[in-house]
Amino acid sequence: MAILVVTAILLMHHIYNKDNESLPSDLIGRWITSSPRYNGRFLELSQIAVIFGIGEDNIDVNFISSVDKRIEAGVIIYTIKYRNQNEIEGSIAFYWYPSENMIRLKNQRQMIWKKAKDKC
Numbered sequence: 001m002a003i004l005v006v007t008a009i010l011l012m013h014h015i016y017n018k019d020n021e022s023l024p025s026d027l028i029g030r031w032i033t034s035s036p037r038y039n040g041r042f043l044e045l046s047q048i049a050v051i052f053g054i055g056e057d058n059i060d061v062n063f064i065s066s067v068d069k070r071i072e073a074g075v076i077i078y079t080i081k082y083r084n085q086n087e088i089e090g091s092i093a094f095y096w097y098p099s100e101n102m103i104r105l106k107n108q109r110q111m112i113w114k115k116a117k118d119k120c
Contacts, residue, residue, distance in 0.1 A: 023045060023046075023080075026115075031103060033111055038111075045080075049063055049064060062084045066080070067079075077096070078096060093107070094113075101114065102114050
């Protein structure tokens with residue numbers, strides 16, 4: 001079963017993510033914020049998926065269809081377009097501050113997201 005799931009993910013990645021920018025390894029992982037409003041929620045990035053932790057152990061898995069990297073006002077901004085299992089499209093845009101290891105969502109620039117520490 002695990003092999004089938006991995007194969008499906010790789011196939012979806014190949015179909016939807018052709019000739020696009022890749023996310024740097026520093027962005028790969030789980031991002032969290034200290035905002036009480038988002039307690040228990042997270043944003044997880046990989047080369048093939050954007051996963052939203054939407055609370056109470058619920059997740060929303062979306063396959064990346066394109067990644068765009070630009071410089072805006074001297075800051076790196078990534079826009080990731082994705083599709084869910086029902087082919088519904090969405091996108092997320094965020095500013096990345098690599099020297100501070102943080103991101104700020106474009107539509108919530110006041111909120112800081114930090115990369116969660118890896119569990120050993």
